[in-house]
Amino acid sequence: MAVGFPQFKPSSMENILSSLSPTSVGLTQDKLKKIAANKSVEFVKSGMVVGLGTDSTATHAVDKIGELLHQGKLKNIVGIPTSKTTHDQAVSLGIPLxxxxxxxxxxxxxxxxxxxxxxxxLVKG
Structure with missing residues (x-):
């Protein structure tokens, strides 16, 4: 005997998606920001001039760029910091500015x- 699948209704899909929210699988806002930052750093290539933003997401990206420079996976990067805080962080990580x-x-x-x-x-505060 064949059993049919029920039709998905938009409200059913919303319930499914809400049950799979980032917090339900253990992803905090900070972890999501780190994931986003690391993904953005994948676009950074050796020899680039890179604008280095400010605040929590950008902090993760600057950390990752510093790590990749230290590992030799990136070379000849020039960072342009948007704040004194980012400047100080980049200097501490050896990122040329x-x-x-x-x-x-x-x-x-x-x-x-x-x-x-x-x-x-987008809105940038």
Whole structure:
């Protein structure tokens, strides 16, 4: 005897998705930020000029860039920090730094956003 599968209704799908929320599988907001930061660092290549943002997500990215430089997996990176805090963190990790006067073109900038809508418009606080 064949058993049919019930149709998924939007409300059923919402219940399924809400039961699989990041917190239900042990992912804190900080862990999600670290995952996002590490994913963004995958786009950093040797020789790039990289904008280094400020606050929690960017802190994880700067840590990862420092780690990759130390391991020799990245070379000749130039960081452009957006704050004194990021500057100090990058210096402590051995990331070479510069400014926009010396490097007016940035290959990639890494920073967090407070909100992003479906059209990829973002709010940066």
């Amino acid at each position: 510069s400014d926009l006067d010396s490097h007016p073109v940035i290959d990639l900038a890494i920073d967090g956003a407070d909100e992003v809508d479906p059209y990829m418009n």
